[in-house]
Amino acid sequence: MTISEKTLKPLTNSTPSVWFSLIIPGLGQFLQKRRERGLLIFLITLTLALLIQWSLTNQGVGKVNLGTITTSWLWLPLILFWIWNVLDARAFAASKTFTILPGILFAAIVIYVIAWQVTGIKLDRLVERFNDARTVATNLLNPDVITISVQGQDQICAWKCMYSYISDKLAGRPTEGVIRLSENFLNILGRMKLMPASTWRVNLGLAESGSKVNTFVAGTMIETIAMGLMATLFSTVLAIPVSFLAARNIMSRFSGGTAIYYGMRGILNVVRAIDTIVWGLIVIVWVGLGSFAGVIALTIHSVAALGKLFSEEIEHIDPGPVEALTATGANLIQTIRYAVIPQIVPSFLAYSLLRWDINMRSATVIGFVAGGGIGFFVVETTRMGGYQQYATALWAVAIVIILVDYISARWREAILSDQPQREESKKSTALNNLRLAFYVILGLAVFIYCWNITEISIRSLLHPGKNFGQLILDFVSIDLTPKVVQVVIQQMLVTIFQAMLATTLGALIALPFSFLAAKNLMGRNQFSIWLYYLARGVLNILRSIEALLYVVIFVFWVGIGPFAGMLALAVTSFALIGKLFSEAIENIDDGPIEAVTATGATPLQVIAYAVLPQIVPPFVSYLIYQWDINVRMATIIGFAGGGGIGLTLTTFFGSLQYHKAGTVVAVIVIIVALMDFASAKLRQALI
């Protein structure tokens, strides 16, 4: 026996570690220096056991009667998991590796069965109520955009009616009626209306005081755009000072600065963990319902997110110029102005643009709780069963968000490429000044307009609603009675399972679909390139609409509850995973494929040895990322009838039980922060 073989075997006799793992799962692995694996196995076993017991007593999941004993059949896969762990420990003792697949399989069986049950999945409903779904689908494809008046009667003029109208027109036949943009469409976009003249018109002498003039009244979509713009502007401005306080390299220059740094980072993490929509619930207690509340909620979350990104950017600047300026005798403010700010401007701008994209998406749903914008419009129309009106809103959201997504991405690209201008390409300064002046005036006009239509009111900001003090007080003294905590944790579990099932379902559909949306695979001929455009189009449209807006469809289809919420999340998961997967496929390095092909491998072997190793790690990483996102989204999906913790939260808020709502928020913060941490660690380990 050589020395190297000896060192490979920490325990020559496999029996002890097998016994250890039999008594406490993972202990054998732990003692054989496989600390992480052992700990993980122990934690998984413990979690599974708790889940089985909890789901059995609460929901009767997997209930079987064995004579007089009532128990869950889910203990069986857990026992199998336990056995696998013993075999794993034995394999390690013999310096072999044992496949982890059975372990994953048994754990997955337990988790998915429980998830399936507690999320209330009833596949039969999908079929049973398929006719309802078809009605909604028909309505969605025929949005209320055009109205036709036939003998004084107004009707929605959808595709079929439009087709016959246009063909009548073209053929010179008399049309069936007169068409115009529908009231619904004008509600979304905006309309001209006689309104009392605004102050600036009177002051400019354009109108008499008190007279009525034709004014453009913004529709809900315009209001939404304004909310997103204002929130992005405010949060960028506010995040700058915050980010300096949260940047370690700046704060460590002061005595006591490090304490401020840790405090600031902590606050930012907590604020960020609470979703914009939940902030909406809190803000309406402060300033009341309306777009202004929406702007504040978006701003709060956005400041925290940008503050973190900005401060990381400040921490990663090149320290050379800072050192150089300190050496010239410049003071701290001058050093920041001349050595720090020029370095961070491009990345700050890029992050703000990214945040603009995110804020626009949130702005489309903030109305669910805060009132105002297209979200509020959707709540109102769907409550009255106006699915064709709702459809118009969805299309409007899709168009706006796709545009914003595109513009934001293009501008970010332009900013981050950041090439020094060639001397000869510099334009004359006069023209530059003129352009600058034009942009400044345009910017100011847009700012004032948005300020007006989002009804920003400093007065209501300074005069919080009468319940706000109570809310703060209750949030500090949250309700920790076992009964409340139990309910909250149960609902949180439902939420986590919802997110998990949605991720799984979305990924299952996205996996084959993503190959269709990969340009390097589909761009080879005329036919498949169209398939590619179609697939990308579907993904982009679905991705542009927030899960909260989809819930309505599924509530109509399968009924209110976690199942509907899960399906809505699955749609957005499918869209995002599909995009990420297809990009991962597009980024495959051709080199290994060429090399493996050159050895004479068959196509199947090429896939197995050159393609799969390149795409599996990013795929798994994206799945974890998506689960992390979905847990956040699932915490709010209940606001629209999607069940889970969101429902609990709105119920507590609605009944003014703020101390219980505080418990919910606290649990959400903890879980989201844990998920964030765990998902980052897991993804790091994968790459």
Added chain:
Amino acid sequence: MLKVENLSKVYPNGTQALKNVSFEVKDGEFLAVIGLSGSGKSTLLRCINRLIEPTSGKIYWDGQDITAIPISEMRKIRRQIGMIFQQFNLVKRSSVLTNVLSGRLGYVNTFSSSLHLFAAADRAKALASLEQVGLANKAQVRADSLSGGQQQRVGIARALMQDPKLILADEPVASLDPVLAHSILKYLEQLNKDRGIMVLCSLHFLDLVHRYATSAIALKDGELVFQGLPKQIDDSQFKAIYGQEAERVSVV
């Protein structure tokens, strides 16, 4: 005159970068600081303008002990001490002119400089400094559009804005081609001879030391192992500084 007495520096991680270093530099000297990487050259230069706080020892600048004064006073001393860096340390996205003007920050008030308002005299001075390093036509371009040698000349122009009495140069030519190395060192030599600015310059190549320096010190593991004229560094001295394995190489 610069006088360093028993200077020591221990970093928080326990590394002793300087051990009881003492030496004197007379006005008008061009002092080369030599030694291996990690021998304490950079720490020594940075202790002189207190970018790094020395652990113990004294530094006398024109008879004043600058290790004892508060940092606000030190900023006034720093104005007299220009510094040039291996990586140039320019703000890449700012224009060459702004980089040069930033050398004047120690003299101007915080408020107006924050708004990028500089006196006409300062602007003229910046252009004159650029003229002196042969980059007057590059004032408006971004610093990162220049080559390495040009960027280092901007670094010199920035130091000139301070009206320095002393220039600390931390391996100013280590990132440059040998030909450019001579051009940069010639500028420093010119400033040293024409304006009488004292120069402390850490260098790697011994023939550059012979060519430009008027005196030299050598550090090894944080200790001063040589002090004298450049030409006194013979082969045995060389091996004492750089170790027995070292071979002399020359630069163009």
